[in-house]
Amino acid sequence: MYGSKKSRFRVLVLLGALFSFGFCLEAGRAEAHYFSVIPTASKVTVGSSHPAVLSFTHIFTEAQMSASYFGLDASIFSAKYHYKDGAKIQLPAFQDYDDPNGTAMTGFDSYISLGKIDRNGSVILEAGVELPMGPEMKYFGHTKQILNAEADEFSMTALGANGILGEDMVEIVPMTDLAKAFVGQSLQFRILFRGQPLANAEIEWADEKSEVFEGDEGPENLQALGTSNAEGIFEFAPRNEGLSFLAVMHSVPATGGAPMSYYSGSLIFGVQAPSTGGGGGCNAGIGSGASVLLAIPLLGFVLLPRRRGR
Secondary structure, eight states, X not given: OOTTOOOTHHHHTTOTTTOBTTBOOSSSTTOSOEEEEOOSOSOOOTTSEEEEEEEEESSTTSOXXXXXXXXXXXXXXXXXXXXXXXXXXXXXXXXXXXXXXXXXXXXXOEEEEEEEOXXXXXXXXXXXXXXXXXXXXXXXXXXXXXXXXXXXXXXXXXXXXXXXTTTSSEEEEESSOGGGOBTTOOEEEEEEETTEEOTXXXXXXXXXXXXXXXXXXXXXXXXXXXXOOTTSEEEEOOOSSEEEEEEXXXXXXXXXXXXEEEEEEEEEEEEBOGGGOSOOOOOSTHHHHHHHHHHHHHHTGGGSOOOOOO
């Protein structure tokens, strides 16, 4: 299904009673693909359209897996823009998409929707999915990206019950205004599960300069950061300018007839060089040029053939 990629995926598919959806769901470092926005920029011109690309990945700048293996289509995905004034704008329906940077799958590896940013100030792009995995398992994916970060403290908002999945999710909530995030600064975050602090959660991170290596399930660039404390809090000091990624995977055993559930939560935000001060969050690298590079493939994404991977 994934060409020549040496991945446990092809073995785990045969163990359907223990694994599902093409990624391992055991506890441990980088053993599950995160549901995530595949970011193209952190600064978007107000009044312009911005692509929301969703995939399951171990490299947050590259789409790796779609939901096609189980016959699920783009209709299961949804996303919203959240604004400080309380507005929640649903993005248009998602379509199959083939990320030009993706290498893990043959054929479409992600989903795309184009939504317009129509207000000034910080914007939270949120996406969520609830994946049925038979009678014994469920996967709840939640992801956020902070766009147009300004010093208005909105990046610190916990979506909670106002989110796409309600409170039935893992959410990474900044405790530091991310408009002020710069390289080397110690930033605090809180992990919430069903609205409550999640202690001892294992956090992974990556940025645009993280080295890609061959993991148990193919290419990845995630690194272990540590665990949250009793209040669900952890600290992260960004290493590089550009986009940074934080993610958590949490499992809930089957009880009372409810299936085993896995919860993926991720957060993407821009980081400034120390000399830039607390400005508006525009980033170098992928954040500054990728929107232009993406323009050509975006023009034809709805026309892409819906191919299955090998």
